[in-house]
Amino acid sequence: ADYCLKEGLDFKQLLPLIQETASGLYKISPRDAQTGPAIRHDSETIHKHLELLKAHPQLKNLYILITESIQQLK
Amino acid sequence: ADYCLKEGLDFKQLLPLIQETASGLYKISPRDAQTGPAIRHDSETIHKHLELLKAHPQLKNLYILITESIQQLK
Numbered sequence: 001a002d003y004c005l006k007e008g009l010d011f012k013q014l015l016p017l018i019q020e021t022a023s024g025l026y027k028i029s030p031r032d033a034q035t036g037p038a039i040r041h042d043s044e045t046i047h048k049h050l051e052l053l054k055a056h057p058q059l060k061n062l063y064i065l066i067t068e069s070i071q072q073l074k
Numbered sequence: 075a076d077y078c079l080k081e082g083l084d085f086k087q088l089l090p091l092i093q094e095t096a097s098g099l100y101k102i103s104p105r106d107a108q109t110g111p112a113i114r115h116d117s118e119t120i121h122k123h124l125e126l127l128k129a130h131p132q133l134k135n136l137y138i139l140i141t142e143s144i145q146q147l148k
Contacts, residue, residue, distance in 0.1 A: 011104075029085075062139055072132075
């Protein structure tokens with residue numbers, strides 16, 4: 001939410017995504033529900049994201065750690 | 075979910091907590107919704123958690139990074 005504030009985004013717009021992700025886990029496992037660049041090994045998008053996080057070193061570290069952990073899933 | 079499997083826990087038992095956390099964000103901001111040992115600066119509990127994560131170095135690193143990020147909130 002702090003990130004959104006700093007970047008002029010409205011955190012509320014993310015709520016449906018968060019809500020649906022949580023609800024989805026009743027139907028499929030986190031592993032099967034996983035989407036996004038990490039599980040696709042989409043390095044181009046990952047590099048774009050890291051570039052966008054340049055001014056947010058802590059979020060960038062989290063992003064790297066979570067990306068690594070997702071990529072070990074398969 | 076992998077952690078639960080390895081530790082003999084049922085991930086499904088966490089679903090209501092995940093669901094309620096997501097729904098709660100419609101009413102209060104993530105900052106105001108934050109609970110747990112990090113925001114309380116409860117080092118005793120944090121050390122117990124880190125001890126329990128000894129066999130899971132990647133989760134332990136995530137735990138440390140997220141704890142640091144929560145503790146900077148206030």
